[in-house]
Amino acid sequence: MGTITTQDGTEIFFKDWGTGQPIVFSHGWPLSADDWDTQMLFFLQHGYRVIAHDRRGHGRSTQTGDGHDMDHYADDLAALTSHLDLRDAIHVGHSTGGGEVVHYLARHGESRVSKAALISAVPPLMVKTEANPGGLPKDVFDDLQAQLAANRSVFYRDLPSGPFYGFNRPGVESSEAVIENWWRQGMMGGAKAHYDGIVAFSQTDFTEDLKKITVPVLVMHSEDDQIVPYADAGPLSAKLLANGTLKTYKDFPHGMPTTQAETINADLLEFLKG
Numbered sequence: 479m480g481t482i483t484t485q486d487g488t489e490i491f492f493k494d495w496g497t498g499q500p501i502v503f504s505h506g507w508p509l510s511a512d513d514w515d516t517q518m519l520f521f522l523q524h525g526y527r528v529i530a531h532d533r534r535g536h537g538r539s540t541q542t543g544d545g546h547d548m549d550h551y552a553d554d555l556a557a558l559t560s561h562l563d564l565r566d567a568i569h570v571g572h573s574t575g576g577g578e579v580v581h582y583l584a585r586h587g588e589s590r591v592s593k594a595a596l597i598s599a600v601p602p603l604m605v606k607t608e609a610n611p612g613g614l615p616k617d618v619f620d621d622l623q624a625q626l627a628a629n630r631s632v633f634y635r636d637l638p639s640g641p642f643y644g645f646n647r648p649g650v651e652s653s654e655a656v657i658e659n660w661w662r663q664g665m666m667g668g669a670k671a672h673y674d675g676i677v678a679f680s681q682t683d684f685t686e687d688l689k690k691i692t693v694p695v696l697v698m699h700s701e702d703d704q705i706v707p708y709a710d711a712g713p714l715s716a717k718l719l720a721n722g723t724l725k726t727y728k729d730f731p732h733g734m735p736t737t738q739a740e741t742i743n744a745d746l747l748e749f750l751k752g
Contacts, residue, residue, distance in 0.1 A: 482561045484534075486545060490554050491538035492531035496522045499592075500567045501750075503530040504555065504575030506598075507679055508634070508672040509663040510537025513572070516739040517746075524747060526568075531558055533578070535671020537663065546674035548682045552582040559590055568750060569594045572735055573706060574679040577601055580715075584687035595696040595746055598703055598732045601684035601715045610683075612710040619680040626673055634664040641704035644731030656736060688718035696749040698725045698734075698742065705732035723749070 481489045493511055501521050503514040511530035518528040532539040534554055535546055555578060559567065567590055571579035576599020583591060606613035625633040638660035639645055645652040664672070697719070699712025708726075716724035725745060727734065735742050 481539075482558055484554055484557050486542075486550075488534050488540045488542050488545065488554070490531050490534060490540075490558060492529060492558060493518070494527070494529045494562065496525075496527045498525045498527045500527040500529055500562075500564045502555075502559065502564065502567055502569050503528070504569065504571040504578045505530065505533065505536070506573030506575050507675050508536060508667050509660065510666060512537070512659075512663055513736070517570070517735060517743060520739075520743045521747070526750075529558075529562065529564075531555070532667075533575075533671075535675070536667040538666070541668030541671060543670055546671045547678050548577060548581045549585070551578045551678070552585045555579075555582045556586040564590050566590075566592045568592060570597065570746065571595070571599055572597045573732065574600055574675065577679055577682060577684055580684045580687045580691065581682070583693070584684075584690040588691070588693050591693055593694045593696075593750065594691070595698065595749060596712075596715060597698045597735055597742065598700065598706055599697070599711065599715065600679045600682075600706055601688060601711065602718060603683045603685065604680040604706065604710070610710070614680075614707070614710075616680075619676050622676050623673055626669065626676070630669055630672070631661070631665065634661045638733070642731065643733045643737050644702065644704065644729075646704075647702070647729075647731075653737075656733075660733075684715075685718060688715055689720075692720050694721045694723070694749075695719050696723050696725060696746070698727070698745065700727040700730035700732070700734055702727075702729045703732045
């Protein structure tokens with residue numbers, strides 16, 4: 479574990495375990511590096527070096543009042559990879575973290591990177607626009623901000639209890655421990671970072687970023703994702719990537735790295751060894 483300090487004075491917390499080819503994990507909103515526990519232990523046991531950081535304003539990183547946008551997220555990730563002098567790295571991003579990975583690759587180049595994976599990721603663009611008619615209306619994200627501002631603790635119970643892990647689906651057994659761990663991670667971070675982050679993940683257009691990426695990218699997305707709807711995300715990203723492969727799941731939730739860790743880890747490992 480350690481921290482780095484970025485150019486604007488923000489401290490970024492990170493974990494760095496093991497040796498071998500590095501895998502860098504970028505977490506989803508509003509969580510922390512802890513959301514990757516299962517993946518980090520799995521890939522550590524398979525001989526990889528595993529690294530995960532808390533995004534600025536999240537987890538144990540500085541609760542800075544500004545810089546909660548994809549440019550800063552990507553630059554912070556670049557600062558981390560440079561500090562650790564990573565080579566031949568594999569970048570894995572979940573949800574908002576998928577956007578962070580895409581923007582990092584497009585903005586800072588691929589010289590340190592061999593492959594990437596996007597899991598339930600927000601690219602190409604979540605919000606509905608004239609150019610993106612399949613996106614979600616902006617008032618959906620305005621409502622998320624309103625719920626956060628009104629009572630973040632309640633909001634951070636409701637989201638994992640329902641659509642994030644698919645616990646609102648018939649026949650799906652809910653896990654109080656998983657819900658509480660989501661709430662714990664969310665409440666560790668800063669309300670301002672999370673409020674601004676909703677704009678960052680929903681309104682950033684990654685279309686041109688995706689077109690710039692040439693390394694092999696595995697795009698993993700479920701048709702039953704209730705947070706980042708499938709049709710306007712995974713398949714479109716895979717098409718825009720020069721070397722993209724789409725892996726579709728039928729009834730997994732948005733948080734499938736947690737609830738379906740065994741399947742996700744196995745599919746990721748197969749891609750990394752392929």
